[in-house]
Structure formats: structure tokens, C-alpha cells
Amino acid sequence: PMGRGNPSIDPGILVASKLAGAFRIYRIGGAHAAAALAYGTNTVEKTDKIVGPGGIWWSAGKYVVSKDVCIDMIAGPSEIMILAETPSDPEIIAYDMVAQSEHGDASISILVTNSKSLAEEVLASIEDIIRDSPSKARNFIIKNLLEYGAIMVVDNLDYAVEAVNLFAPEHLEILINKEKIPQILSKIRNAGSIYIGEYAPTALGDYCLGTNHVLPTNGLARGRGGLSVLDYVKFIDIHFITLEGFLEVVKDALILADYEKFLFHKRSLEVRINKTSRR
Structure with a gap:
């Protein structure tokens, strides 16, 4: 490399x-x-x-x-937030949180759930993964998760959604009962990329799901999505206005120029009107 x-x-x-x-x-x-x-x-x-x-x-x-x-944006450090409820698999959640640490220092791994028992099981699974990891990886994972990892237990899924929208994660995994997915999705406003179900891990998105994986971090998902073809396209507005069209829209422009007290904006419009009337 x-x-x-x-x-x-x-x-x-x-x-x-x-x-x-x-x-x-x-x-x-x-x-x-x-x-x-x-x-x-x-x-x-x-x-x-x-x-x-x-x-x-x-x-x-x-x-x-x-x-x-x-x-495009300032991307990184990487983030994952997992919204989960029982009976989600705690080992899968734990591995997804640990995997996020491989991206480097300050990579953020957060679980938000309405189940205390699931939170405890995920924590136990993380401890098992760390214990069975090579020493070099073990030290790195422990450091990263202690400084940038969190497990949050909330009263219900609505509070979990609120936490997601406040944090605006780069990656959001949703592991909830299937019948609740449409309702929860409709409430998610801020996320870079969303992965639904246990067979849509972020690691798969890292490599081969096809969507772009340059995603907003540090809360930027509140204002934009991931890198796309639009980031490589420049739009240029072109205006051609006929005399009839000018005389129709200039009335509103004169009102706005008066409102802003932009004298020469107004005169720029009026000079055209006057020249038109003398033709």
C-alpha cells in the first residue's frame, strides 16, 4: 500500500x-x-x-x-449509529460497532435502543469480541470505543428517532420489527446513508452495494446527502426574455427594487421601459 x-x-x-x-x-x-x-x-x-x-x-x-x-464536503471521521430493538441479534450489532473502529482514530460507534436487555447483551458481545481479538486490534478497539463509543437506552423508538435526527449519522442501521420500518423511516430526517435489516450491514455498503460511500459526517447530514453525480455537474442558468415577457415580469421587479431602495436597479429596468415606449 x-x-x-x-x-x-x-x-x-x-x-x-x-x-x-x-x-x-x-x-x-x-x-x-x-x-x-x-x-x-x-x-x-x-x-x-x-x-x-x-x-x-x-x-x-x-x-x-x-x-x-x-x-464537496469535509468527510470524516467515520460514524455509525444503530437503531435497534429486540429481538435483534446482539452479536451482529456488536460486530458492526467494532468494525467501525477499523476506520481509524475518532471513528464513532453508537447504539440507541429501547431495550435495556439488548443493550446489556450488545455490551457483553463487544467484550467477547475484544477478548478474542489480536492484541494490536484489541488495544485499538478498546481505545476507540471508550472515547467515541456509546450505548443509549431510551424509553421508546420515537426517542430513538429523535436521537438519530439530532446526531445526523453518516451511517444509520435500522434493526427493528419489519412492520415498524415504514413508520420509522418516515420520521428519519437526517442520515447520510440508511441500512435496513440484519443483511444490510454498513460493511457491505463500504464495499459493494453500489451507492456512493463518500458521506456527510459531523452533523453535515442535516444539510446534504452523500457525494453524487451532482457534485461533478455545474449548472449554468440561461435567460432569454422577449419584449412581451420583459414587460410582464418587470412590474414585479420594480416593486422589489422600490422595496429594497435600490435606485439603479430600478433605473436599469425603467430605461428599457422608456426606450420601448419610444419605438
């Missing part, structure tokens, strides 16, 4: 890039990569828009240059 002291590029990245139609690859990373893309160098061409997630230094650099170049 690409890293410090390793001049090669991971072959998986090369194959994926070729399949996606990429025709140029720069082997760079970190804050200096964002700067190079934003302003250009002797070897890196200046770009019009920067998209995609990365580590903390990449994200910091991307944030700094966002005043000078368009970006």
Missing part, C-alpha cells in the same frame, strides 16, 4: 482508477496534496473542485483551501 517511504501505488487503486476511467493519478496525500490541487505546482495541475475523503491532515488542508476552490 502507498505510504511513507513506499514509492509505489497500491495496485488495487490503479485497477479501480482504470475501471472508473481516470486518466491521471498523483501519488500525494495530506494537507500539501490539498494545497497542490487547489493552487497547482510544477507537476500538479490546478483543479476546479476537490472531492473525496482522507485522513485528518487531508481534511484540514481541504478545509483551508475551500475559500479558494470548490469542495
Whole structure:
């Protein structure tokens, strides 16, 4: 894999890039990569828009240059929130929470449930997973879950939904009785991507469900969804107005210009009206 002291590029990245139609690859990373893309160098061409997630230094650099170049969003650290009730499988929930820790430091794993017994079973399953993990992974999981993990027990699913909408998670797994799914879904307003049922784990979405997996984090799901083709499309409004159309809509424009007390906006419109009347 690409890293410090390793001049090669991971072959998986090369194959994926070729399949996606990429025709140029720069082997760079970190804050200096964002700067190079934003302003250009002797070897890196200046770009019009920067998209995609990365580590903390990449994200910091991307944030700094966002005043000078368009970006999609600041993505990361990764998040998962699981909304569950009995009789959900506690081992499945535990593995999904632990798996989130593999994304790196500060990855957030939260379970919100209306069942105290399920919460206790999930906690016990997490302890079993940690105990059976290799020592290196064990230490990392413990650190991440202690600092950025949580199990919340609420009185009912409505409170659970409220917690979801307040947190606006990047990934939301819903593990509830099937007949309740439509009602709960209709109340979810803020989430980057939603996975329903025990056979739709976030890990599957990470790799091969087909939807884009560059998703809003840090509450940004309140205002936008994941990266999509729209992030690569620029819309330009084009206006052509006939004389008849101008005379129809200018009446409202004059009212607004008066309201805002924009004298020369108003005169810009009136001069056209006057010239039209003299023709």
C-alpha cells in the first residue's frame, strides 16, 4: 500500500482508477496534496473542485483551501449509529460497532435502543469480541470505543428517532420489527446513508452495494446527502426574455427594487421601459 517511504501505488487503486476511467493519478496525500490541487505546482495541475475523503491532515488542508476552490464536503471521521430493538441479534450489532473502529482514530460507534436487555447483551458481545481479538486490534478497539463509543437506552423508538435526527449519522442501521420500518423511516430526517435489516450491514455498503460511500459526517447530514453525480455537474442558468415577457415580469421587479431602495436597479429596468415606449 502507498505510504511513507513506499514509492509505489497500491495496485488495487490503479485497477479501480482504470475501471472508473481516470486518466491521471498523483501519488500525494495530506494537507500539501490539498494545497497542490487547489493552487497547482510544477507537476500538479490546478483543479476546479476537490472531492473525496482522507485522513485528518487531508481534511484540514481541504478545509483551508475551500475559500479558494470548490469542495464537496469535509468527510470524516467515520460514524455509525444503530437503531435497534429486540429481538435483534446482539452479536451482529456488536460486530458492526467494532468494525467501525477499523476506520481509524475518532471513528464513532453508537447504539440507541429501547431495550435495556439488548443493550446489556450488545455490551457483553463487544467484550467477547475484544477478548478474542489480536492484541494490536484489541488495544485499538478498546481505545476507540471508550472515547467515541456509546450505548443509549431510551424509553421508546420515537426517542430513538429523535436521537438519530439530532446526531445526523453518516451511517444509520435500522434493526427493528419489519412492520415498524415504514413508520420509522418516515420520521428519519437526517442520515447520510440508511441500512435496513440484519443483511444490510454498513460493511457491505463500504464495499459493494453500489451507492456512493463518500458521506456527510459531523452533523453535515442535516444539510446534504452523500457525494453524487451532482457534485461533478455545474449548472449554468440561461435567460432569454422577449419584449412581451420583459414587460410582464418587470412590474414585479420594480416593486422589489422600490422595496429594497435600490435606485439603479430600478433605473436599469425603467430605461428599457422608456426606450420601448419610444419605438
